[in-house]
Amino acid sequence: MQEQALYCEDLFNYHRNPTRKVKVGNTSIGGDAEIQIQSMTTTNTMDTDATCNQVKSIVDAGADIVRITTQGRSEAKNLVNIKSILSKDNYTTPIVADIHFNPNAAEIAAANVEKVRINPGNFAGGAKKFKLIDYTDEAYAEELEVAKSKLKPFIQICKDNNTAIRIGTNHGSLSDRIMSRYGDTPQGMVESCLEYLRLCEELEFRDIVLSIKASNTRIMVHTVRLLVASMKKENMNYPLHLGVTEAGSEDEGRIKSAVGSGALLADGLGDTIRVSLTEDPEKEVPVATKLVDYINKRANHESIDPIPVKSFTPFEYNRRKTKAVLNIGGDNVPVVLSKFIESAQQADYNVVHSIQEMTNPELKYIIPYSLWDNERENVYPCFSSDQFLSEPKLPKVIFLSLSLPELNEDVIKKLKENTNVVIVLSSNHINKPIEQRAFIFKMDELGLEHPVVLNNTYKEDNTEDLQIKAAADAGILFLDGLVDGLLLKNEGSISLETINETNFGILQASRVRFTKTEFISCPGCGRTLFDLQDTTKQIKAKTSHLKGLKVGVMGCIVNGVGEMADADYGYIGSGPGTVSLFKNREMVKRNLPKAEAVNELINLIKEHGDWFDPEG
Structure with missing residues (x-):
């Protein structure tokens, strides 16, 4: 336990990691100083x-350091x-x-x-x-x-x-x-x-x-x-200075930054932060501020009791061992649960609250147990803990809504007797992801191998606010391989389609399920040799349908080759008005005129067999 928790003060309760205070001009980083917000200029x-x-x-815009x-x-x-x-x-x-x-x-x-x-x-x-x-x-x-x-x-x-x-x-x-x-x-x-x-x-x-x-x-x-x-x-x-480098722009940049930096902030790590977006730098500041403010609210929260830790590996990814139920858990990619919507990216399971909502017999549905009947295929009941305990004979496969306080001896006993249960894990604690992590640690201690789907609810009217909070809460658990699916709910005015896209965006940013192209694009700086924002938009418009492909768009050659280390293809500024193209880290086309470079990138993807035409 001590060795595993060595990277943070407490695995179960929020405390800032103690660090020395470093004076930087008229402010300080570390010690008892507030977390400082940074950004970087893109000008010459x-x-x-x-x-x-x-x-x-x-x-x-509110930055403390530039x-x-x-x-x-x-x-x-x-x-x-x-x-x-x-x-x-x-x-x-x-x-x-x-x-x-x-x-x-x-x-x-x-x-x-x-x-x-x-x-x-x-x-x-x-x-x-x-x-x-x-x-x-x-x-x-x-x-x-x-x-x-x-x-x-x-x-x-x-x-x-x-x-x-x-x-x-x-x-x-x-x-x-x-x-x-x-x-x-x-x-x-x-x-x-x-x-x-x-x-x-x-x-x-x-x-x-x-x-x-x-x-x-x-x-x-x-x-x-x-x-x-x-x-x-x-x-x-x-x-520590935190940041996900080359996070990208728009929704994916915000979600990716909140997943990565949020996971560290949640354990009290980080004394200054920059959110790197391929956008004007002043737009980075409110994103970082919202993320820090959200985590800071957890200080002095109601205590979460520590639980013995058996299989947590904080320095490398190892997925928690579970018994697959349907296509959830085991070796399956994490699933998305969502309220039913007609969407280009359909959820794996559609959560409904009436029989009338189940309009497509080809889809899979989850419905409250009180409304469930066993006449329909691909429709599964969701039990409360009370229903779970009071029902003498359970259906073959069920979903069970639980939180840590509900994981009592009676529920544990019945879970041990019934393995075809998917746990839908919620939390009302202000330190939501850490209470949920404690729940999973307790399951592991008890030898329970049921798959777990996160069920997180928000009250947001602003899409950016939802993305930051949801990604910060869920990301840490997916990055550590502890959970098997995600269900986001929101009681504000954000569209169901946006919520569903956020579900899939969090899974992709957490590296557990890829459903679209991943863009590794730098935010730009004084070394940038072309209009990075415009070029990134052009490349995204032409390649965003290439599911699972990673495309790097880097402003200059200084660190571009190394810092797009994960990219399958790279577009890097090599000189004034010229671009070089890369396959992995190997330069394959040197000093192309910028006017030709985007089309040449498409040709390069086609040459290596990774291109397919968008549907429709």
């Missing part, structure tokens, strides 16, 4: 006025002009310089802004070759010494100017040294971070924030947990 950093205006827009792309020495020097104009206009929000591949730029920036972000994967080793190199222990140690020698002057400038550092590791942008020993794994990402952290401590510098990001929410969540557990073992407690 040499365009001083445009960058200043965008910083102001981001701050006006990051600015800093490609080289010129951009680092221009941060002085940007800071001067902002200060004259009474904008004193801390600025973070975002550095890749350029220690010299980092040194200049460290004297001019409150915080500098460096990536261990490319700070000292130059451009990655994406080739496995057989490092001896001596060669490995020599590279670390090179990294230390490049860090030393940078650290000294940070000390002299009270400048904080973010050590930011990204999935897919690990150094060749780390890749050779650990591969592109959670262990490799964690070690990449810890190597630089240890070097900083050797240089007696501790004003550090850490981040480990990925576009794959499962990798992101399990790796951040592993980082925290690893730090605890080494008596470290540095604050």
